[in-house]
Amino acid sequence: MKEINISQLIPVVRKLCIDANYYASPDVVEKIKFFMEKEESPTARDILALMLENHKMAAEEQMPMCQDTGVAVVFVELGQDVHLVGGDFYAAINEGVRQGYQDGYLRKSMVDDPVIERKNTKDNTPALIYTEIVPGDSLKITVAPKGGGAENMSEVKMMKAADGIEGVKDFVVDRIKRSGGNPCPPVVVGVGIGGSFEQSALLAKKALLRPLTEKHPDPKWAAVEDEILERINKLGIGPQGLGGRTTALAVQILTKPCHIASMPVAVNVNCHAHRHESAVIE
Amino acid sequence: MANEIKLQTPLTSEMLEKLQVGDKVLLSGTIYTARDAAHKRLIELLKAGKELPFNPAGAVIYYVGPAPARPGKPIGSAGPTTSYRMDPYAPALMDAGLKAMVGKGPRGQSVVDSMVKNKAVYFAAVGGAAVVIAQAVKEAKIIAYEDLGAEAIRELKVVDFPVFVANDIKGNDIFKIGVEKYRR
Numbered sequence: 001m002k003e004i005n006i007s008q009l010i011p012v013v014r015k016l017c018i019d020a021n022y023y024a025s026p027d028v029v030e031k032i033k034f035f036m037e038k039e040e041s042p043t044a045r046d047i048l049a050l051m052l053e054n055h056k057m058a059a060e061e062q063m064p065m066c067q068d069t070g071v072a073v074v075f076v077e078l079g080q081d082v083h084l085v086g087g088d089f090y091a092a093i094n095e096g097v098r099q100g101y102q103d104g105y106l107r108k109s110m111v112d113d114p115v116i117e118r119k120n121t122k123d124n125t126p127a128l129i130y131t132e133i134v135p136g137d138s139l140k141i142t143v144a145p146k147g148g149g150a151e152n153m154s155e156v157k158m159m160k161a162a163d164g165i166e167g168v169k170d171f172v173v174d175r176i177k178r179s180g181g182n183p184c185p186p187v188v189v190g191v192g193i194g195g196s197f198e199q200s201a202l203l204a205k206k207a208l209l210r211p212l213t214e215k216h217p218d219p220k221w222a223a224v225e226d227e228i229l230e231r232i233n234k235l236g237i238g239p240q241g242l243g244g245r246t247t248a249l250a251v252q253i254l255t256k257p258c259h260i261a262s263m264p265v266a267v268n269v270n271c272h273a274h275r276h277e278s279a280v281i282e
Numbered sequence: 283m284a285n286e287i288k289l290q291t292p293l294t295s296e297m298l299e300k301l302q303v304g305d306k307v308l309l310s311g312t313i314y315t316a317r318d319a320a321h322k323r324l325i326e327l328l329k330a331g332k333e334l335p336f337n338p339a340g341a342v343i344y345y346v347g348p349a350p351a352r353p354g355k356p357i358g359s360a361g362p363t364t365s366y367r368m369d370p371y372a373p374a375l376m377d378a379g380l381k382a383m384v385g386k387g388p389r390g391q392s393v394v395d396s397m398v399k400n401k402a403v404y405f406a407a408v409g410g411a412a413v414v415i416a417q418a419v420k421e422a423k424i425i426a427y428e429d430l431g432a433e434a435i436r437e438l439k440v441v442d443f444p445v446f447v448a449n450d451i452k453g454n455d456i457f458k459i460g461v462e463k464y465r466r
Contacts, residue, residue: 041460041463041464043306043460046306047408047411050411050414050444051408051410051411054408054410054414057413058359058412058413061413062352063349063352063358063359063412063416064349064358064412064413065359065410065412065413066361066412067348067349067358067359067360067412067432068347068361068363069359105351105352106349107347107348107350108431108432109432120431148363148364149364149387149409152364180387180388180457180461181387181388181406181457182364182387182388184386184409234465234466236460236461236465236466237461238460238464239408240386240387240406240408241387241388241406241457241460242406242446242456242457242460243456243459243461243463243464245464272410273410
């Protein structure tokens with residue numbers, strides 16, 4: 001049994017919030033460069049170049065890459081041999097988010113009541129926290145700030161088994177087609193298939209965490225990802241929807257077993273900033 | 283090949299006549315920020331026949347909710363937000379004299395029709411180029427609705443703010459033309 005004091009979490013979460021917003025991930029930079037070389041539209045190439053310039057300036061100026069610094073989505077993998085002491089676990093994560101968004105000059109984008117009052121909470125809390133118990137005695141925290149524009153283009157569909165793999169592909173491609181320039185393309189497409197209504201949505205979000213340069217471990221799903229990506233990049237939407245061949249940087253799928261009567265499919269769209277940072281506390 | 287054009291606010295119909303979709307424009311002068319909550323209030327003022335916090339004649343509205351500024355800086359990161367959410371409000375503002383909107387993503391048909399009718403345009407800024415855009419902002423001050431925080435209306439002085447013509451005054455739409463050109 002390992003003891004971890006809750007107070008250790010606060011500075012870690014604070015830094016993850018800031019770093020995820022200031023520094024572009026190397027895999028995102030690599031993918032944008034890869035697609036820029038192949039891009040046929042001069043306007044699209046201009047825009048992709050501007051995105052790369054923006055990455056550099058964000059790091060230099062210590063400013064967030066995008067003004068929409070998102071809601072703080074926090075994934076925690078808690079080792080089952082860890083004993084958390086010294087306070088409330090979720091309060092500590094929220095305190096880290098509060099400090100990160102304040103000290104990092106990040107925008108606060110959370111409203112309390114979702115419909116009637118919609119009053120800004122002014123510190124970007126509460127974070128959206130998902131905790132999973134895993135083997136081991138360490139604690140892994142991932143902060144994935146999620147902007148509103150891309151999140152709004154996401155969808156869950158309860159499909160029929162008869163729709164098959166072609167139905168899944170069509171649904172994902174159609175979801176991106178209907179999104180047009182809204183989600184800040186080139187997008188990263190997270191797809192969650194199976195489980196239940198709510199689990200498919202969480203799978204789709206978790207699918208976004210896989211490095212963009214890594215293939216799906218199962219070759220049959222890797223082939224599905226490649227095919228969907230190719231079809232999306234033939235839609236013509238392009239960077240920011242102004243036309244071009246670079247509409248998505250990657251399609252990433254996660255699957256789970258499901259009920260004999262069900263085939264839930266969720267698409268979670270992420271913008272090209274594609275932010276996430278992780279740290280392990282041992 | 284697209285042109286690169288410099289424009290200075292306030293804008294006039296004559297200045298906008300030569301613009302074609304896809305042209306890169308470097309925008310300089312005074313522009314105003316407003317997004318969802320501020321638009322709702324502006325429209326309430328128009329309906330009540332009251333004056334807006336800024337003169338809409340020839341004006342440019344930028345759909346943005348900037349990040350907080352570091353000390354000594356006029357503004358934090360300031361990229362565009364998705365424009366379709368402002369579609370229900372945009373035609374009334376164009377009827378009042380608004381000449382250009384800056385945001386990201388396509389507009390609805392009623393907005394496109396209103397642009398043709400009012401000889402106004404829609405510029406696409408690059409979503410996620412928020413730090414580059416912030417460098418083009420030389421001054422920023424809140425002129426209305428401070429209680430809305432990031433959504434308050436700010437008067438920005440910009441120099442060479444890079445945008446692309448997405449809808450011209452003839453009703454052309456780059457979100458349709460551009461996509462058709464590169465669809466396979």
